[in-house]
Amino acid sequence: MPVTDVPGTHMKIAYFTDPEGHVIGLSSGLGFWS
Amino acid sequence: MANSVLWFEVMGKDGSALRKFYSELFGWKISAGDPTSGLDYGLIEPGYGGLPGGIGSSPDGSSGHATFYVEVDDPTAILDRAEILGGKPIRPETQVPSMRVKLAYFADPEGHVIGVSNGAAVGGRGDAGANPVLWFEVMGKDGKTLRNFYCELFGWTISEASAFDYWMIEATGEGVAGGIGIGRSVPGLSATRTDSGAGFATFKVEFTIPQPFWPKPKSLAARRLCQSRTSQAHT
Numbered sequence: 001m002p003v004t005d006v007p008g009t010h011m012k013i014a015y016f017t018d019p020e021g022h023v024i025g026l027s028s029g030l031g032f033w034s
Numbered sequence: 035m036a037n038s039v040l041w042f043e044v045m046g047k048d049g050s051a052l053r054k055f056y057s058e059l060f061g062w063k064i065s066a067g068d069p070t071s072g073l074d075y076g077l078i079e080p081g082y083g084g085l086p087g088g089i090g091s092s093p094d095g096s097s098g099h100a101t102f103y104v105e106v107d108d109p110t111a112i113l114d115r116a117e118i119l120g121g122k123p124i125r126p127e128t129q130v131p132s133m134r135v136k137l138a139y140f141a142d143p144e145g146h147v148i149g150v151s152n153g154a155a156v157g158g159r160g161d162a163g164a165n166p167v168l169w170f171e172v173m174g175k176d177g178k179t180l181r182n183f184y185c186e187l188f189g190w191t192i193s194e195a196s197a198f199d200y201w202m203i204e205a206t207g208e209g210v211a212g213g214i215g216i217g218r219s220v221p222g223l224s225a226t227r228t229d230s231g232a233g234f235a236t237f238k239v240e241f242t243i244p245q246p247f248w249p250k251p252k253s254l255a256a257r258r259l260c261q262s263r264t265s266q267a268h269t
Binding site: 007013015018019020021022023024025026027028030 | 044046047048051052055056097098099100168169171198211234236237238239240241
């Protein structure tokens with residue numbers, strides 16, 4: 001999944017699969033939640 | 035115990051190849067495993083503010099999983115409770131050789147594999163390094179079932195996010211926050227092979243420098259749905 005804006009926020013998310021097919025998320029702007 | 039998410043993990047057929055992939059992709063420092071041993075596992079130094087983790091070879095040679103761990107008092111008790119709530123034990127409590135760490139795995143009602151640990155991540159979150167893991171996530175089919183399962187199992191506080199079918203899990207203790215979502219409702223995700231409908235459990239890598247000056251988005255701090263094991267507010 002390409003980089004996608006989260007509606008109404010400054011956040012962006014994306015997903016990819018590694019060479020063995022595991023799904024991993026990418027984020028931008030989630031940091032201050034954690 | 036706060037039932038905090040304090041660790042992430044990738045296990046697969048070829049731990050060495052996976053370590054090379056992730057170190058080159060994110061610049062993570064990962065210790066070398068030992069493919070000849072029964073425990074081929076490399077430790078990932080946590081990025082700034084992020085979780086530590088590990089990448090290894092599955093003991094059974096399977097494609098394994100990418101997931102997160104919840105630090106708990108009693109892994110066996112959590113597996114028993116997960117089964118009562120509709121989940122399934124995957125691996126019984128196991129002592130990590132030469133370490134004071136106990137691990138176990140269960141599958142939630144939709145089959146997502148989650149780890150539970152006792153004694154892991156004693157070093158805490160990172161103070162340097164790029165591309166930290168700051169989030170955990172379960173994407174599935176039935177939001178109500180998943181919310182209630184995790185709320186009852188871990189006592190997490192779960193709130194509704196209005197952007198799409200996604201619910202925020204508040205961080206507890208030293209752990210990171212996370213979310214539960216419906217994969218098919220996320221823009222773009224349903225059209226890719228990353229979500230065939232069954233969903234997945236995973237972690238999220240923050241791929242730019244966190245910007246704490248950004249205002250907290252009100253649209254994601256909406257109705258609280260689930261707060262404790264005794265909550266009656268499940269919807």
